[in-house]
Amino acid sequence: MTLKNTLTAAVAAALATATGFAALPAVAHQHGDHGKAAPTIVDVAVSTGVHNTLVAAVKAAGLVDTLSSPGPFTVFAPTDTAFAKLPAGTVATLVKPENKATLTKILTYHAVSGKVTSADLVALIKKHNGTATITTIAGEKLTARLSGDKIVITDAKGGATAVTQADVMTSNGVVHVTDGVFLPA
Numbered sequence: 001m002t003l004k005n006t007l008t009a010a011v012a013a014a015l016a017t018a019t020g021f022a023a024l025p026a027v028a029h030q031h032g033d034h035g036k037a038a039p040t041i042v043d044v045a046v047s048t049g050v051h052n053t054l055v056a057a058v059k060a061a062g063l064v065d066t067l068s069s070p071g072p073f074t075v076f077a078p079t080d081t082a083f084a085k086l087p088a089g090t091v092a093t094l095v096k097p098e099n100k101a102t103l104t105k106i107l108t109y110h111a112v113s114g115k116v117t118s119a120d121l122v123a124l125i126k127k128h129n130g131t132a133t134i135t136t137i138a139g140e141k142l143t144a145r146l147s148g149d150k151i152v153i154t155d156a157k158g159g160a161t162a163v164t165q166a167d168v169m170t171s172n173g174v175v176h177v178t179d180g181v182f183l184p185a
Contacts, residue, residue, distance in 0.1 A: 038171035040068045041075050045175070053083040053091055060095040061104040071172035072115040073137075076153060076163070078181045086181060108138040109155070109184045115173050118166035121151055140184045153178065156185035 042064055045051040054077055058064055067073065083091055094103045112134055121144050124132035134142045134153075143154045151163040161180030168175040 038169075040172050041071070041073060041170045041175055042068045044168055044170050045075075045077060050079045050081070050177075051077055053080045054078060057083075057091070057095060057103060057107060060097075061100060061107050063104065063107055067111075067172075069172065072113075073173040074112040074114060074116040075173065075175050076110045076112075076142075076161075076178045076182065077175050078110070078161075078178050079164075082161070082178060082180045105138050105184055106181070109136050109140055109142075109182050111137045113137055117174055118151060118163065118176065122146065125151075138184055142182060151176075153182065155182040157183040159183060 039047070042055070042058065045055050045058070058067060067075070093099060094106065116134075121132065121134075124134075125144055125146055130145055132144045134144060136142060140156055142156075145152050145154070147162070151166065153161050153163065155161070159180060159182070161178045161182060163176045164179050165177035168177065
């Protein structure tokens with residue numbers, strides 16, 4: 001990604017408001033930029049305008065370089081609205097330097113090693129009679145199931161989160177947008 005594109009993405013993220021998915025993913029659709037590297041997971045999150053809290057958390061945890069590396073990774077990306085569902089003050093507390101270990105554990109609980117598409121998840125769910133267990137980079141488990149045509153992920157605390165947009169492809173994996181934040185045990 002060129003410096004110009006990086007600055008454009010940063011300015012867009014700063015000016016964006018969490019109004020929907022119309023811009024998702026703006027950086028990923030640079031069809032005229034042949035020969036340029038496809039966006040990373042971080043680039044896509046910055047470009048959406050609905051993942052500002054996630055981007056701030058990834059920066060606070062020091063995970064930008066990791067999620068910009070070759071991977072591949074699968075990231076379940078909560079929107080700003082999903083983070084807003086947490087109790088008041090939770091995000092502000094988590095991004096403090098003294099809580100970096102806890103924040104890192106929560107964020108790595110949203111990531112899986114390898115590229116796992118929605119078709120892969122559905123196949124696993126069907127193969128395992130309706131539920132599939134996924135081991136995250138944090139080393140903890142998530143459980144995936146279908147609810148109608150939506151993939152629903154249940155975390156260690158029993159919280160159910162739907163995948164609202166699947167298969168946002170990046171140069172280093174895939175992003176699945178979620179309507180909730182996973183909480184590890």
